[in-house]
Amino acid sequence: MPQPHGTARLDHVSAFAPADLARLFTAIEHCVLVHDARTKNILWANPAACAALGFTLDELIPLKAPDMSSRARPYRRETGVAWLQRAVDEGVSTVEWCYRSKDGQDIWSEARAIRVDLARGPVVMVQFRDIAEEKATRRDLSRTEGRLQAFLRNLDEGIVVLDDDGRVLFASESAVNLLGRDPGALAAADFAAFLAPDSAAVLQELLATAGGHGGQPTDGRYRLAISGAEDTTADRWFAVRCQYIDIQHDLRGLLLLFHDITATVRAEEEHRRDAQYLNHLARYNAMGDMAMAIAHEVSQPISAAHNFVAGVRGRLDRDDSADGQLNWGLEAATRQLDRAAQILRSLRAYVVRLEQSQQRVDLNDIVADCTYFIDVRARQHSVTLRWERTDEPLPVHCETVLIGQVVMNLAFNAIEEMADWPPEQRTVEVRTDRQGDFAEVCVVDAGKGLADLHVDRIFDGAFSSKGNGHGIGLALSHRIITRHGGEIEAADNTPRGAAFRFRLPLAESSP
Structure with missing residues (x-):
């Protein structure tokens, strides 16, 4: 049988007077009930128990379990008696018991029964305390x-915490699913081993400086290497937010919040391929426009030179003494051939610039480079051009050839629009100006305008005002301008005609 409680070192208790012991018992804040070990009747209760249950000591002593316990099945008299008997037999017994106060209020408590051997015989001392708030708190926490477990399981975002060496301290269920790893393989694993080499290097650098970040989050992209896959296109990409955390010294390390952006990255790669194809298409479109203009322009000086040379040959056949006239004819032929050479040099310079990448340039200079080719097209259709270029610099970052192609495309469209109007009305105006933080080019004609057209569909590739056109020039122009961070629009002109304008961010205000 276990050693009864209360038999050890009772000599120390005798040092207290009975009145002092009474005061000590009275000061105890825990509720105390003393039961007879044999009958289980209440022998005594401290003031805290009387106050909690709402009974006086005289009222409390004759009560039985049904009078002061919940009537719920788990708290029947036989259950309470069995609990107290376990304390008699084993020395200590603890249960969660629901007492009931005099006014009928349930008191949830943790009750601990202890057998104490007194001079009068063994008793069972029950100590209990109200745990209603704790029970409610535990219920709320549960x-x-x-x-939280349900949320974490269904999150699209994974959560991982790494220690200073980059090993996994914690991984949410959603992180396990996103990484496609077995939960056991993640525990204490080197997280960098799951990443592609370039992303692993970025993570190692971040770990080396994580403690000094002051809790400020950093964003990045990480590439997850698919084990056993030789094709890197099978890899997956994650957008990751990293932040160093220290939660009351319980969980300390680098917190990674990440979600899958593989579809976004692949869409961006597809967009880059589309942009490259756009550049390719725009450059060949530019070459086609140039070829038509040059074919017409070069044919004139070459024909003239051919005529001069033919005349010189005829004179030589008829009169060997006509040196002066022969020299004049040869010089004239040479000038015409020089003119043709100059045209070809201009074309060659343009072609060289086709391969230039984005650079800082004055938009006025791009328009000036296009002037010659636009003039050629205007002369073909007897259209008068008016140029109004601002004296203010318009520095922009762009691919000069592509922006030049947009200028020429808008100007050629305006010239062809005016070709069927009476000669005296055939005018096209090309202007440059500064509009706030943007550089603007505006091409204005005096044609039939846009009144009968769907203005919102002009740049979608389905619009053309030409009988044999397909509208691809405006669609390309729209893509070129928007890819440079600019905007392009069309509006009716006053009193008639249309105005096409595009704007590019000035270099000093560009990101």
């Missing part, structure tokens, strides 16, 4: 934990 409910919150359940909700």
Whole structure:
């Protein structure tokens, strides 16, 4: 049988007077009930128990379990008696018991029964305390934990915490699913081993400086290497937010919040391929426009030179003494051939610039480079051009050839629009100006305008005002301008005609 409680070192208790012991018992804040070990009747209760149950000591002593316990099945008299008997037999017994106060209020408590051997015989001392708030708190915590677990399981975002060496301290269920790893393989694993070499190097650098970040989050992209896959296109990409955390010294390390952006990255790669194809298409479109203009322009000086040379040959056949006239004819032929050479040099310079990448340039200079070719097209259709270029610099970052192609495309469209109007009305105006933080080019004609057209569909590739056109020039122009961070629009002109304008961010205000 276990050693009874209360038999050891009772000599120390005798040092207290009975009145002092009474005061000590009275000061105890825990509720105390003393039961007879044999009958289980209440022998005594301290003031805290009387106050909690709402009974006086005289009222409390004759009560039985049904009078002061919940009537719920788990708290029946036989259950309470069995609990007290375990304390008699084993020395100590603890249960969660629901007492009921005099006014019928349930008191949830943790009750601990201890056998104490007194001079009069053994008794069972029950100590209990109200745990209603704790029970409610535990219930709330359990409910919150359940909700959090459900949320974490269904999150699109993974959560991982790494120690200073980059090993996994914690991984949410959603992180396990996103990484496609077995939960056991993640525990204490080197997280960098799951990443492609370039992303692993970025993570190692971040780990080396994580403690000095002052809690400020950093964003990045990480590439997850698919094990056993030789094709890197099978890799997956994650957007990751990293932040160093220290939660009451319980969880300390680098917190990674990440979600899968593989579809976004692949869409961006597809967009880059489309942009490259756009550049390719725009450059060949530019060459086609140039070829038509040059074919017409070069044919004139070459024909003239041919005529001069033919005349010189005829004179030589008829009169060997006509040196002066022969020299004049040869010089004239040479000038015409020089003119043709100059045209070809201009074309060659343009072609060389086709391969230039984005650079800082004055938009006025791009328009000036296009002037010659636009003039050629205007002369073909007897259209008068008016140029109004601002004296203010318009520095922009752009691919000069592509922006030049947009200028020429808008100007050629305006010239062809005016070709069927009476000669005296055939005018096209090309202007440059500064509009706030943007450089603007505006091409204005005096044609039939846009009144009968769907203005919102002009740049979608389905619009053309030409009988044999397909509208691809405006669609390309729209893509070129928007890819440079600019905007392009069309509007009716006053009193008639249309105005096409595009704007590019000035270099000093560009990101």
